[in-house]
Amino acid sequence: MKPRLRHDVIVRRLRRNGTSTVAALAEEVGASRRTVLRDISVLRDEGFVIHSEPGRGGGLQLDPQSLQTTTRLSVAEVFALLISVASMRAAGNLPFSDLADAGLAKIEKALPSDKVRDLRRFLDCLYVGQLSPQVDISDMGTMDPALLPAFETAFLQRQHLRFQYRDAKGSVTIRTVEPQAMLILPPLWYLVAWDPIRKDFRHFRMDRISRPEYVQDTTFRRRHVPFEDNVRPIQLSPF
Amino acid sequence: MKPRLRHDVIVRRLRRNGTSTVAALAEEVGASRRTVLRDISVLRDEGFVIHSEPGRGGGLQLDPQSLQTTTRLSVAEVFALLISVASMRAAGNLPFSDLADAGLAKIEKALPSDKVRDLRRFLDCLYVGQLSPQVDISDMGTMDPALLPAFETAFLQRQHLRFQYRDAKGSVTIRTVEPQAMLILPPLWYLVAWDPIRKDFRHFRMDRISRPEYVQDTTFRRRHVPFEDNVRPIQLSPF
């Protein structure tokens, strides 16, 4: 019997009976005690919460709480997690980022396919480059939490986006644009958008955007965005 | 790379991109063409509907409707995700951490409550600040993966921690200390510990710690750790 199948049988058994012992499971799957113990250990690593009691009358028990799964995350939430983990990996914290990646993989695996498609379309709009050292980042602000949800709809439904923009001199204007891409020039984030009035692409620093909202019943086509040479689509680790 | 992991990567790739080729997948998972073909065959047996087109311009395609799986995250994975989000939020240069938090809060609900308690106690020991620009980070190494499990036990059980430490000059010593806090000064991570011999707090760079182990049957009390002004506990989501 293959490991995979054995794991399935063990989990099924623990689910049905609620409790069992290593010896009983070994008998049941036709493997040795040692092998079953190894299987339990693997299952625990995979996230099954299996309680155990040594001593007479002891045994194994699958935590019923660990059965309720199907947490429904939104595309924006998964996107935000992906970004966090990717940037932590970039910062070089390897032991944690491997685990985090494994967790992300599971999250994505449990995501319904339409959301995976949206996620991919959203990630396709994300580009990374290097910030020119001349840019002043001393006045970097924080981003409006409403940004991402608004972006999600605007990018995925291809609806126009309207927001307040405070430029480098501090003057505030209202813009209505076609969101075409997101650009990361660490530590700054930009919205790259086509301004239909000025008929040109504009870069908007995200920390200077406020009150974002998508404009209902508008639509636009994706345009080819001209980027500098060192700007690339984002590469996420395959794991 | 283990078969199981490879299968996950392949499925994820096909779900994200919708389509791919055997050669591309082989490259991606670091295996031979033959192995990927075998993997595809196994995945088909498991119920994934993978269409294939031979000939130029052909390739593989995963039927999006096939096989919705549920997975569960392990506590360690949730922890790693929490760490990445929390430290990125503290570093301040990332948007979207609210959404990432919201997602994690949902995930956390699926974990058993005793694990969550441990998790929070562990995270309570985490502080974040800003690294002074004078610190030389050119020699930054990678952290020993054994760190996390050893820390987990040492912090939660309040047991002494023993490890090898290589200081800035390269000389190696063995230390036995009371782990009191973890400090992130991006991109560096420190263990803040009370050294009972020197009767003082010491900061140890985690990438210079090796062979960590907790010392059985020792215990200590939590001390008030003096931090610089710009150091804060990480802000957790309101759960």
Added chain:
DNA sequence: TTCTATGGTGACAGAATTTGGCACCATTGC
């Protein structure tokens, strides 16, 4: 047509993993 890019199969040796057996430890209830 011929060439190239694609999926697919069979066989086999060598690499890698898994398995079982064993000794042993810790805990618990009788």
Added chain:
DNA sequence: GCAATGGTGCCAAATTCTGTCACCATAGAA
């Protein structure tokens, strides 16, 4: 003290997995 239970380390044997190579089939491009 004893028996039942979970758990770990070690090692040789069994099993599985992997890469390589040769080859086939198909479809589009040149």
